[in-house]
Amino acid sequence: MNIKIPQYDIDFTKEGQDHFFLYCKDLKEPSRPASTSPHRHNYYCLSFLYEGQVPDFVDVTYDLIHAPAILILNVEQIHIHTDLKDCKIVSMAFSPEFLYGQDKKLRLHTETVFTQTSLKLSDGNMDDLDQYIKLIIQNYKMPDKDPEVIKCLLDILLIKCAKLIENSDLKDAGNKDVFKDFQKLLKKHYRDNHQVKFYADALNITPAVLTQTVKKAGCNTPKEMIDQRLLIEAKRLLYWSDVTVKEVAWELGFETDSYFNRFFKKFTGKTPQAFRIEML
Structure with a gap:
């Protein structure tokens, strides 16, 4: 890259x-x-x-x-x-x-x-x-x-x-340590693990408990946090680099560039390529 x-x-x-x-x-x-x-x-x-x-x-x-x-x-x-x-x-x-x-x-x-x-x-x-x-x-x-x-x-x-x-x-947060540990794991693994179950297993809790903890911390859901982390990194790579969309998809752990395209358009309303052109 x-x-x-x-x-x-x-x-x-x-x-x-x-x-x-x-x-x-x-x-x-x-x-x-x-x-x-x-x-x-x-x-x-x-x-x-x-x-x-x-x-x-x-x-x-x-x-x-x-x-x-x-x-x-x-x-x-x-x-x-x-x-x-x-x-x-x-x-x-x-x-x-x-x-x-x-x-x-x-x-x-x-x-x-x-x-x-x-x-x-x-x-x-x-x-x-x-x-x-x-x-x-x-x-x-x-x-x-x-x-x-x-x-x-x-x-x-x-x-x-x-x-x-x-x-x-984090007002009225439940288990702040669990939330912080989730943030640390997400920072380390967001590229290669996009599933909530992976993070729940790593924290030795159920996905339901992780979801409840994240919501109490003032956020939405673990899945939304994962998606937002992937989205901001995708925008960074598209905006600040000249790598291809396919390379961005590979870097962020998407199985295919078409899956990455659908993911990106879901949250931005634009394809990755359209986003890059618009930001030029």
């Missing part, structure tokens, strides 16, 4: 950043040049938007994010850097290695945060997070900064962000 999406990696060690990089921009400061080229990164990124608004283009979705909010980028997620003029923002980039050593509970919090692309905050939420953001900035700017201190503060931020997401998206 000839994917045309470049990946811009940071060699954190070479840059002397200890796997963590911080960018702060005040309202009146000039911003870095915007990049209109789609690309991926080898690191996570959290951007805390205090004032103003920012165009957010992630995967094939565009949104205009208004402060206060968090912009969230997972490792290797396709995006475009947009103009940050007329806004106050603090961005933190950190490698997966920077989070090395997290216990299971902390890893689950991290995974919860990076299932999102943005999160709207209240002024109170931002004030709460700002306490830790300021401490990170303060420690980062020290000549003898200690990465362990920054990591501990980042862990607190991730926990607080995860709690905000859980409170907004």
Whole structure:
């Protein structure tokens, strides 16, 4: 497959950043040049938007994010850097290695945060997070900064962000651990397993229990989550690459390209080829 999406990696060690990089921009400061080229990164990124608004283009979705909010980028997620003029923002980039050593509970919090692309905050939420953001900035700017201190503060931020997401998206959820485990399995196996029974068996529960758990978590059904995961990846490949429709179908585990065509048209009203032409 000839994917045309470049990946811009940071060699954190070479840059002397200890796997963590911080960018702060005040309202009146000039911003870095915007990049209109789609690309991926080898690191996570959290951007805390205090004032103003920012165009957010992630995967094939565009949104205009208004402060206060968090912009969230997972490792290797396709995006475009947009103009940050007329806004106050603090961005933190950190490698997966920077989070090395997290216990299971902390890893689950991290995974919860990076299932999102943005999160709207209240002024109170931002004030709460700002306490830790300021401490990170303060420690980062020290000549003898200690990465362990920054990591501990980042862990607190991730926990607080995860709690905000859980409170907004998983109210009255049943078994949150089962739901999160399903999300993890789906991320790993969506290409080769499209059936709900596979995920239920892997979780040692029945499909009915999995469906009930997913619905309590505020979603529709496991099957709809599987289909939506396949659909967004199909759109990514069709939009950002020049692979054929048949190759996309093969990459996503469809038995035939005609089956993939029917699947795609069911959810979009267009064939994959028509979608690609329309997006050009």
